[in-house]
Amino acid sequence: MPESDSFKEWFNADRYHSIANALAKACRTFDKKMFLQMTLNGLKKRELMTRLRQTSIAAAASVPGDYPQQLKVIRKIAGPEANGMIGDWYSDFVGQFGVNYPELSLPALSYFTQFGSAEFAIREFLIRSPKQTLKVMLQWSKDDDEHVRRLASEGSRPRLPWGKRLGLLVIDPKPTRRILENLRNDESLYVRKSVANHLNDIAKDHPDYVMDLVESWDQGQPHVSWITRHGLRTLIKKAHPRTLKFLGVGDPPKLAQLDFAVSPGRIKLGERIELRLSITSASRTPQTLLIDYVIHYVKANGSTSAKVFKWKQIMLAAGSSLSLLKRQTIRGFSTRKHYPGLHPVEIQINGRRLTADAFQLRL
Numbered sequence: 001m002p003e004s005d006s007f008k009e010w011f012n013a014d015r016y017h018s019i020a021n022a023l024a025k026a027c028r029t030f031d032k033k034m035f036l037q038m039t040l041n042g043l044k045k046r047e048l049m050t051r052l053r054q055t056s057i058a059a060a061a062s063v064p065g066d067y068p069q070q071l072k073v074i075r076k077i078a079g080p081e082a083n084g085m086i087g088d089w090y091s092d093f094v095g096q097f098g099v100n101y102p103e104l105s106l107p108a109l110s111y112f113t114q115f116g117s118a119e120f121a122i123r124e125f126l127i128r129s130p131k132q133t134l135k136v137m138l139q140w141s142k143d144d145d146e147h148v149r150r151l152a153s154e155g156s157r158p159r160l161p162w163g164k165r166l167g168l169l170v171i172d173p174k175p176t177r178r179i180l181e182n183l184r185n186d187e188s189l190y191v192r193k194s195v196a197n198h199l200n201d202i203a204k205d206h207p208d209y210v211m212d213l214v215e216s217w218d219q220g221q222p223h224v225s226w227i228t229r230h231g232l233r234t235l236i237k238k239a240h241p242r243t244l245k246f247l248g249v250g251d252p253p254k255l256a257q258l259d260f261a262v263s264p265g266r267i268k269l270g271e272r273i274e275l276r277l278s279i280t281s282a283s284r285t286p287q288t289l290l291i292d293y294v295i296h297y298v299k300a301n302g303s304t305s306a307k308v309f310k311w312k313q314i315m316l317a318a319g320s321s322l323s324l325l326k327r328q329t330i331r332g333f334s335t336r337k338h339y340p341g342l343h344p345v346e347i348q349i350n351g352r353r354l355t356a357d358a359f360q361l362r363l
Helices: 014-026 032-040 048-062 068-076 087-095 100-114 122-128 129-140 146-154 166-170 174-183 187-203 207-215 224-233 233-237 241-248
Strands: 255-263 267-268 272-281 287-298 303-317 319-330 340-347 352-360
Touching: 014 032, 014 048, 014 068, 032 048, 032 340, 048 068, 048 087, 048 303, 068 087, 068 100, 087 122, 100 122, 100 129, 100 146, 122 129, 129 146, 129 174, 129 352, 146 174, 146 187, 166 174, 166 319, 174 187, 174 207, 187 207, 187 233, 207 233, 207 241, 224 233, 233 241, 233 303, 255 340, 255 352, 272 287, 272 303, 303 319, 303 340
Parallel strands: 267 352
Antiparallel strands: 255 272, 272 319, 287 303, 287 340, 340 352
């Protein structure tokens, strides 16, 4: 989940006053003073996710009554927000305080998810009562609302980024199979992206299970084909033999000529490298080529860590040639810290690493 000064300002003083006014209108005995004290005191020190959670905590403390009564009040004020992340606090309240009331909380999550995703909150219920919760989520996968259908897939992802890991589903992904089956040809791109990401999560631990699943699907349906290709992306990058064969790119490339170069040879952080590749087919028939490049990033201890980048998939005619140019800026990210040293770059075609060059990074 993004953490920066601009993102965390989604929950600022004005926002909290707006929420407090809405709660006061919905509940005469709401303690507005307490809510604002709990949310505004120490606000500057809180990051985005802490601010979101503090909203739930303050609501639980300042809206009178027990959880069922509080939930009724929050349902009254729930509605579309300019930013969907703001609406996440409705579901977060349910996840934090409603796990003992699944008969009330699960319908509430299916309602709140249209205003802000409930994918994190539902995990509290999956961890506590997986079988019962998945039964409800299976019904959600057939709902008319695309937000609810997406929640069925996204909320049950075994390795949802920034969400609690669902250990039981990491070990055994079969309980979500019927959900994915229901959504494999969904008309909504919003839902299809989630299904693809769900498959990709499973593929990290159970590649053959995922291949069994997608091989049983009708790949002639365009939505199914789209989900499959995106769901197999980690296995494609890892050059998983069964996956490459399934996609029609499992055969070794037949090349008469292959030239590859990285320039410039030395760069500073923030500068750009250029990758130039030229190939000529040695095949008498057209061949499908899946072309990737692999950068070996230097780590703190001097070793390297490889990251595969997609480049191009083509049908190369018999005896024909192809030239490709790729530019990439080497910049720092929160998820990757760069270190100086020699960074090898390899060309990978149909899962085979064929040639390499390198660039020297200076900080």
